[in-house]
Amino acid sequence: MTRTVQTQTQTQAQANIQQPQAAAPTIAVRKSCNPDGIGLSHYVLMDKKAAK
Amino acid sequence: MTAALPSRALAGPALIPVDIGHPVYAAVTDPDTAFWALVDKTRLAETVAGGPLLDAYREQAGAFGQELHALRFGLKPSGVYLNPTERCNLDCTYCYLPGKQRSGGQHMPAETLIASLGRLRDYFRSVMPEGRKPRAIFHGAEPLMNQAAVFAAINEFADDFAFGVQTNGTLLNDAAVDFLTSRNVSIGLSLDGPVAGITDATRRTWGGKSVHGKVLAAMDKLKGYGSWSVITTCTTENLPHLTSMVELFHAHEVPTCMLNTLRCTLPGARGVKPADGEMAKAFFAALDRSHALYRESGRKLVVANFANILIGILAPTARRLMCDISPCGGGRAFFALAADGSLYPCSEFIGLPRFNGGSLLSEGGVEAALASEAFKTVIGRDVDKFSPCGDCAIRHFCGSPCPAEAHEMNGGMEKIGAFCDFYKEQVNYALRLIADGKADDYLWDGWDEGTETLFDLSL
Numbered sequence: 001m002t003r004t005v006q007t008q009t010q011t012q013a014q015a016n017i018q019q020p021q022a023a024a025p026t027i028a029v030r031k032s033c034n035p036d037g038i039g040l041s042h043y044v045l046m047d048k049k050a051a052k
Numbered sequence: 053m054t055a056a057l058p059s060r061a062l063a064g065p066a067l068i069p070v071d072i073g074h075p076v077y078a079a080v081t082d083p084d085t086a087f088w089a090l091v092d093k094t095r096l097a098e099t100v101a102g103g104p105l106l107d108a109y110r111e112q113a114g115a116f117g118q119e120l121h122a123l124r125f126g127l128k129p130s131g132v133y134l135n136p137t138e139r140c141n142l143d144c145t146y147c148y149l150p151g152k153q154r155s156g157g158q159h160m161p162a163e164t165l166i167a168s169l170g171r172l173r174d175y176f177r178s179v180m181p182e183g184r185k186p187r188a189i190f191h192g193a194e195p196l197m198n199q200a201a202v203f204a205a206i207n208e209f210a211d212d213f214a215f216g217v218q219t220n221g222t223l224l225n226d227a228a229v230d231f232l233t234s235r236n237v238s239i240g241l242s243l244d245g246p247v248a249g250i251t252d253a254t255r256r257t258w259g260g261k262s263v264h265g266k267v268l269a270a271m272d273k274l275k276g277y278g279s280w281s282v283i284t285t286c287t288t289e290n291l292p293h294l295t296s297m298v299e300l301f302h303a304h305e306v307p308t309c310m311l312n313t314l315r316c317t318l319p320g321a322r323g324v325k326p327a328d329g330e331m332a333k334a335f336f337a338a339l340d341r342s343h344a345l346y347r348e349s350g351r352k353l354v355v356a357n358f359a360n361i362l363i364g365i366l367a368p369t370a371r372r373l374m375c376d377i378s379p380c381g382g383g384r385a386f387f388a389l390a391a392d393g394s395l396y397p398c399s400e401f402i403g404l405p406r407f408n409g410g411s412l413l414s415e416g417g418v419e420a421a422l423a424s425e426a427f428k429t430v431i432g433r434d435v436d437k438f439s440p441c442g443d444c445a446i447r448h449f450c451g452s453p454c455p456a457e458a459h460e461m462n463g464g465m466e467k468i469g470a471f472c473d474f475y476k477e478q479v480n481y482a483l484r485l486i487a488d489g490k491a492d493d494y495l496w497d498g499w500d501e502g503t504e505t506l507f508d509l510s511l
Contacts, residue, residue, distance in 0.1 A: 023074045026105055027486060028089035030116065030507040031367035031500055035123050038131030038187050038386040039373040040398060041312050041454070043218045044356040045131075045187055046238045046279040 065113040067100050068445045072480040077487040082109070085116035086368050086448040089509070090487045108509055115506070120448060123369050124379060124434075128179040129418070131187035131386035133399045134162045134171055136205075137198040138391045142220050142263065145254040146285060146314040146321035148402045151488065154193050154259060160391045162201035168389060168412050169205055173212045175418045188213040189238075191399050192387070196223040203231055210235060218242075218283075220255070221270035222263045229273045239280040243267045246296035246298055253289035255322060271304045281308040281356065286331060287324035294338035302345045302353045308496075310357045311338055316470040317400055317456040320422050328473035332398070335474070343493055352497070359495050361475075362482045367503050376475075378435035378451040383409075383427040387418070395421035397430040407456075408468070429465060430455050438466035449482075450475040462474040 039045055066366045067089070077090040078136035080100060087109055091099045099105055138149070138157025160168075168423065169188065183372035188209070190202050196219050206215050216238035224241075232239055245251035248264035255263060274280045281312065284290065284297050294311060313331060314321050325335075335358075342353045360373040374381025382388075383397030390396060396409045401407035407430065409421030420424075421427055433455045435441035441452050452458070452475075458467045469475075485491045494501075 004084065023095050026089055026091050026099070026509060027077070028087075028105065028109075028507060028509040029366055029486075029505070030087065030112075031370065031503040032119060032506050033367065033370050033503040035127060035369040035371070035385075035458040037128060037371040038373050038381060039356075039360075040276075040381065040386070040400075041310070041315065041357065041373065041375045042134075042218065042283070042399065043133070043189055043240050043279055044308060044310060044372055045189065045216050046281055046308060049128070 064110045067106060067109070069096055069100060070445050070480075070483075072483045073488070074484045074487050077484075080105075080111065081445045081484050083445050083447050084120075086120050086364075086367060087113065087116050087233050087507075088449075088483070090483060097184065105509065108507075109315050112507055120368060124377065124448075129186075129384065129386055129422070130176065130180055130184070130190065132189040133386060133388040134168075134195075134205075135191055135193060135391045135402065136165055136195050136388060137193050137401060139197045140193040140220070141197060141222060142194065142255055143258045143287075144256075145289075145324055146287060146318075148315050148317045148321070148403060149218070150318070151320075153403070156425045157193070159198040160201065160393070162204050164393065164413075165201045165205050166208055168393065169209045169213070171412055171417055172389075173209065185212065185214045187216065187386075189218060190217040190219050191435065191483050192220070193391075194220055194223070194226065199223065199228065206231075206235060207236065214238075216240065218310055220263065221267040224270040226273065228440060229270070233274075233277050236279060237351050239274060239277070239278070241267060241270055241274075241282045242285070243271075243282055243297075244284055244290050246293050246425055249295050250290050254285070254287055261316060268304075271306065271312055275305050278307070280306070281310065282306050283310045283312060285312050285314045286326060287314055288326050289324055291326050291330060291334045292336045296336045296346070297340045298342045298355075300351060302342070302349070302351070305351070306353060308354045308356050311335060311355055312357055313471045313474065315400060315454055315457050316461045318403060318452070318460070322461065325470065328471055328477075331471065331474045332477040335478075339494070343490070346493060352493075353461075354494070354496050358478060358482070359499075361449065361478050362485070362491055362494055363499060365479070365486070367500060368448070370500065370503055375453040376451045377448065378441075379431050379433050380451060380453060380455060381449070382455065383431045387421065387427075397427050398456070400454060401430070404456065404460070433458070433465045441474075446476065446479045449479045479511055480511070 069343040078093045081088045137159045138153040141153040170370040218240040221241040251264040374385045388396045388399040409426045435447045
């Protein structure tokens with residue numbers, strides 16, 4: 001099992017040398033709204049309508 | 053003259069690298085605006101040096117800075133925490149309220165509570181947009197020790213406030229549950245262990261009796277209700293059992309829980325304070341379990357205090373909890389009314405007389421309290437202005453809570469809170485989830501309804 005992993009790692013390393021991997025895509029997100037948070041560590045307000 | 057300016061001032065905002073422990077991604081942040089991006093670690097140096105990400109960010113940096121400044125300094129209060137009694141039927145190890153008040157304190161008379169809510173309604177009408185209700189949360193000690201006054205107030209002001217109650221659950225009989233749920237009151241309970249032996253280590257009656265079974269019974273009564281949650285306060289006593297807590301909550305169909313670090317404001321709490329590293333290990337194991345349960349069942353158990361960290365990163369203004377921002381929400385997004393009629397920035401300060409901002413029903417009322425030195429001391433706590441937070445890349449994802457424990461435990465408002473390293477680990481964990489595309493699994497469905505996407509970049 002260990003040997004298989006080593007073999008795969010070596011094969012991957014060789015592939016990396018031959019063909020550089022593409023960079024992982026950059027991730028950057030920012031959303032915005034009117035702030036209305038009033039919760040604190042002792043309480044979180046759940047606004048969801050009662051189900052019963 | 054120009055040559056003497058720092059290079060950053062010439063170029064505009066810069067990005068600071070942060071190792072988040074991800075195999076592929078590192079984060080970069082501009083802490084001044086709470087901007088972040090996740091970039092391939094192998095491209096980190098060139099990303100920070102310049103290029104399309106930095107160019108796109110610099111176009112928006114001014115607007116992001118204004119938005120964060122408005123969130124930190126421009127809010128008017130929209131909520132109040134009401135303490136209708138000083139008394140509690142439990143004697144929890146870590147409570148932030150003095151034991152003498154909880155054992156033998158006073159109830160607020162019903163007529164005083166009604167008069168107080170009338171005054172508060174008028175205040176909120178003067179500062180909030182028409183059509184938006186302020187929130188009023190009955191809070192502890194144990195508010196249902198003064199149930200008649202609380203229920204009378206909810207009936208009297210049903211059209212004026214969105215009400216909530218945070219209760220230990222021991223007095224929630226069928227009639228109380230019917231009353232609260234029929235009026236859509238948001239209900240928070242507290243439970244510290246998956247079995248009585250663990251809960252009893254920190255939450256017992258004054259006579260030492262267990263209340264574990266009563267809280268489970270209250271949870272059963274609330275099953276199916278849309279607006280309830282349960283808080284677990286994490287201590288050395290229950291830390292090894294947080295994963296079991298999550299399993300218990302999920303099995304009881306709890307929609308939202310909090311796995312909070314205890315607040316170390318009063319000395320009693322510090323004896324059961326977990327170390328940051330142990331807290332992080334147990335907390336993330338519980339989060340992982342909550343995610344596995346969601347994947348197995350399709351039903352989420354949102355861990356609200358962590359969800360709030362995630363939301364604070366993705367949409368700073370959409371935070372629900374106002375502890376993880378600096379200044380915190382105490383005394384500016386909300387304030388607290390004590391049972392003796394005094395106003396405090398937050399319930400956390402009610403045991404600390406120097407933070408009393410004056411009486412609600414006296415001349416000046418809320419406005420005088422907001423302008424008082426007691427409130428200014430809390431509102432003025434700004435992580436930009438003290439070390440080590442001022443140089444921290446994630447300071448506006450964390451806020452260094454809580455000012456009460458910074459003041460009482462660490463010696464001043466310009467000190468860090470009690471769990472600095474744990475907060476860093478939470479932010480890293482949150483950024484790793486975003487990198488792996490899993491963030492929404494940990495958030496309320498529809499959490500971003502009503503938000504606008506200002507920045508969304510894939511390069």
